[in-house]
Amino acid sequence: MYLLTMLGNLLIILAVSSDSHLHTPMYFFLSILSMADIGFTSTTIPKMILDIQTHSGDISYAGCLIQLSFFNLFGCLDSTLLTVMAYDRFVAICYPLHYPVIMNMRFCSLLVLMSFLISLLDSQMHCLLMSQLAFCTNVEIPHFFCDPPQLLKLACNDTSTNNILIYIFVAIFGGIPLSGIVFSYYKIVSSILRVPSSSGKYKAFVTCGSHLSVVCLFYGTGLGVYLSSTVSHSLKTGAVASVVYTTVTPMLNPFIYSLRNRDIKKALQSLLNRTA
Template sequence: MEPQNLTGVSEFLLLGLSEDPELQPLLFGLFLSMYLITVTGNLLIILAVTSDSHLHTPMYFFLSNLSLADIVFISSTVPKMLVNIQAQSKTITYGGCLTQMSFFYVFACLDDLLLTVMAYDRFVAICRPLHYIVIMNPRLCGLLLLVSFFISLLDSQLHISMVSQLTFCTDVKIPHFFCDPTQLFRLGCSDTSIYIILLYCIGAIFGCVPFSGILFSYTRNVSSILRVSSSGGKYKAFSTCGSHLSVVCLFYGTGIGVYLSSAVSSSPRKCAVSSVMYSVVTPMLNPFIYSLRNRDIKRALRRLLSRTA
């Protein structure tokens, strides 16, 4: 049979995490709960930062944007999955697939870069405390956010351009709960080995470079903190980095796990299940990590909730 060009494909089938009808209500309830918790928690972080003048600092400016990115990140995949389960349908249109993929990669990469920018902010705060206000001025913060967003757009467009080169036969079943390029490449009729290599190279570049920056930042931070004479000063310095470091470990730990499992495992369904960790669980846990480990956020949330009550 002659391969069918991607532009002629009107829709794909998202098989989801399981095709067992008895598990669908459980999956719907579980993912709806996680989605609502994620959106509520991140919205509270954004409202707390914007409503409290004490939190109008570079660190919390980037934190509020990270929360916004997490909301859009999870909203790019989970609502479509919930609609498909509720409607007992597995279809997603060609345009919807590309749109979902575009939003997913834009805000996944933006999460990555914002964590890197926040690491730089902590580096300046700990290693250059006397110059912190001068260096981390509003203009630089806005510029860093803008550059991060445009780099994320570039990453997304690279993925979209590779997928647009694919050709398909009749099989358009994606064993995933969202349009993942890795799974799409496996459905291609033509040889996609070069695209798969490019896909992993792009992932390595956009993952390893920011991670190297974070690693360098915290190496310098730890060496600076260890030179502090008082134990109180050391504790205060470590506490300012604790929440961010926890989120970094969670984000990169789950991301690297999925990256390696997709490269090694031959089971697409196992890769889909493991991808839940970084695409759903990580955005859900971020607000809890920052609110539980950060006194300023907890105070701002208490003020916000008391005013609301």
């Protein structure tokens, strides 16, 4: 699954970069999302594979904080990029005549830079919060990576304030992007319903179909992880849900975009033909 994730996302990046017809804002954001998915998966899965092969699950305190920082960085970057892509679809459907002027490459690059800076701020705040906790000399994390909720349970000092701050971080860095996506699609659906022809409605829905599928997959599995950990106290249930969230979702994203997009199919076919 990890190799499929790497291969699928790398093919998306190569297809977008090699085909001049795909040098548009939508595919630019898609290639950045593929990079974020590669980083998100590579933060946890290679270490887990190594632990399985060596029958050792050791990780240093510094290594745990680094893993936690990169996990939050790429996870938040995924969320913000999906919001940026929703805004791109909103402008394309609701203001098609102004789209080339609004979504110029300078503005798109600025949106990506802002997404990265917001994600970096989120990861550093999580890292700073966890570095304030006191742990015993040796603790066992009942997970395959350094998950903040699990670390809070293992801390020796009072974590009530930390728990509140974690919820605030999730509300700000997760809730605001999701609200932006919901608002964008509310405007998109309202605009599509005003289109008189059925073919025009179908074309507009197809334009948003892939992105909406990825949004549902990303937030659906993410919410499933936290709901399963809240409802069920089984450590195995939480670990299995996290595997789906950290591995299955980044693996499926390239397939969703390539299978439902003719331009990506043509670019991939051209790329494979040149390689052959």
